[in-house]
Amino acid sequence: MVLISLGYGCKGGAATAALASDAAKRVYVAPGEKDEVYAFLSGGFSGQMSVYGIPSTRLFKIIPVFSVFPENGYGYDEETKNMLRTTHGYVPWDDSHHIEASMTDGKQDGRWLFLNANNTPRLARIDLRSFETKEIIEIPNSAGNHASPFATENTEYLMAATRFSVPIPQASVPIENFSKGDFKGTVTMVKVDPKSGRLSLELQILVPGFDYDLSHCGKGKSHDWCFFTSYNSEQAYKMIEVGASKNDKDYILAFNWVRAKQCLDQGKASNFGGEYYRNYLPENQPAISEKLSGVKMLQPKDCPGVMYYMPTPKSPHGTDVDPTGEYIVGGGKLATVIPVHSFSKLMDVKDKPEHRSGMIMDIPILKYESTLAGEVKKPCLGPLHTEFDGKGYAYTSCFVSSEVVKWELGTWEVEQHLPAYYSVGHLSIVGGSSKDPYGKYLIALNKITKDRYLPVGMELPQSAQLYDISGGKAELLSDFPTVGEPHYSQMIPAKLLMDKAAKIYPLEENKHPYAIKNEKDARVVREGNTVRVYMTQIRSHFKPDTIEVRSGDTVFFHVTNLEQDFDIPHGFAVGGAPEMPNLLIMPGQTRTFKWKAPKPGIYPFYCTDFCSALHQEMQQYIRVLP
């Protein structure tokens, strides 16, 4: 296998060259023309999300989610700084892995995207009209929110499971106690309001102390179920790379969330501690940050039928459900096969004692063969994650052998090996995790670049690769560098989003408490040592334009952009302001710049976004009096 994959790696360069001219045509989007697909890539350790056009792979936008953003001041200004508040304090950036698209009836509906923060467990909702982060909810009783945020078929719930099991509730216990069962994991059901998208914690379920890695929810017949991979079923706590790789099988946890909700309604969950923040950014108003406490916690023993373990070879990563909802594909990082479980078989055997091999915390363990639909034999090294093209084929990424393998559902035969440069993690097909994949494009989200681009020091650009999967054989079209680590992606057909993208904030709907809608209302108001400047911007001036404050005053510039024209933001920056970057204020939006008036002198302020012919004249002065 290693030889085969190395062989592919060597031939890769030549193959790419032969393909080049034809591939160039297929990714070329002429000036003024639009791409066919939006690709949303999570930023991994950058905590952001980036938006690309496919097939051109042009970068359109970076959406700050769990990270402060110098370009527009997200996370710094008075309106958005509370978005990054947590029970651990203000967290300026985090590690973000998985993007999920909202769905209706299992199909992408183009309303929201969801993203997880791994380190400080949180979930975010990004609005697909404004392409802005609108809500962040913290997940209590969790350590490492990795298997998150995976949505049920109608986005009823988002699932979030812990990567690192810890004592729940937190306690300082000897680490050796991990293997004695003192450490636990949780599965969290985050409810999504179908109209507003607002997030709330509905229920947590206490699960055995393994490491929960990834998840996917069912569709169609498996609508009621979500599936979580787990590794370290050995509960090793020293040299985990060895200790956690011993067992021949770890588990996919099959979780019946409809049943869990039933048990909650029957009062079988109990009140449990756990504090968390929920930060919500209403349209054109400052973020509302609430500190909440307590969750409903369910023990599997109190709710029979809620969970089952399906043994799955060697530290599975992906658990991916095919568009029909029948097949659950495991990606065993260290396995030599790709195991596929059958949902029908699971339903058949789950409550028959002869198909069980044991129990963990009252969760039945089923026999491997009892739920197995088939195995793809010797597909590659290190299969991780699988997506589907909707035409009966599955594509699995293989980290160790740096390739994507195409195989057929049902026959379990490998059809094609596609080299990846290099060490592919997740991959993404347009709509590939939904009930109705749009197929056509696949991107491989790679971990290592080596010789693919001009070297730029020791940290090379992060990279992804685009393949055309519309024909019989998939073909590599292009490589493209990415922002942050391209961890996972959702790709959405452009036609679902482009026409409803917001162009302005209508001024008449601006409910910001410090907004003014007319230059005539521009003014400076003193409240003790606090000065509020109600300021307007329009091409190409500010009002008020000259301001006097006293040294030591706390000055709030509440700046409203009066423009109602698409793509006319204005900027705002004050000379030498040490704590704030510049703000970018959208048409019709109000944002606040906080400034501690320094020692007496004259301080300029100006517009930082080139807005008009007289942009350079969009500048004025603040006099600081002694």
Place this chain on the structure above:
Amino acid sequence: MQELLLKKISKMNRLLILGVGLLFVSVYFLPIWHISLAAPQYPEGLGMKIWIDKITGSSTYDLQNINLLNHYIGMHEIVSESVPELLFMPYVLGFLIFGAFVTFIHPRVYLIVLGILNIVILGILGMYDFWRWEYNYGHNLNPEAPIVVPGMAYQPPLLGCKEMLNITACSFPSWGGIILFLSLGILIWVIWDERRRVYVPK
């Protein structure tokens, strides 16, 4: 001639006059004129509509954006309140509608002739007024404007298209204006039809 002027209008033509009166009612709800502006930085276009009683942008924020562009060259802000004609225009239209109903009740050819004269005179006055208004906006510039191009005026065309700096301005009648022209045509046709019946031997 006198015979024609005093002639009672045929039943069908009488109904046509009533139709014209009713058609005029729709002019209250339709823009009369449309000025569109095209510039590279406005790929989706900008425009304004002149109604019987107001001026609006072609879409919600167009007028505001036109005014923002205009302020660089020192044009006055275009707002409905600054055009006093818009205050009495609805009554002029009302008068024409009233005339159509009078003609329907008292169907004589001379009333149609009066109607045509009214429309033509009002039309000429209206177009002159519109031209004068455009002239004032285009020439009466703020001398303190940021951009002053010596000798440059920004008068939009009365009818047709014209280049002004990087903007192409086009001015054409809109549905209300088309209806007014159409009505005039119908009235002239009615007179021609009545005349034919008087002079053609039966």
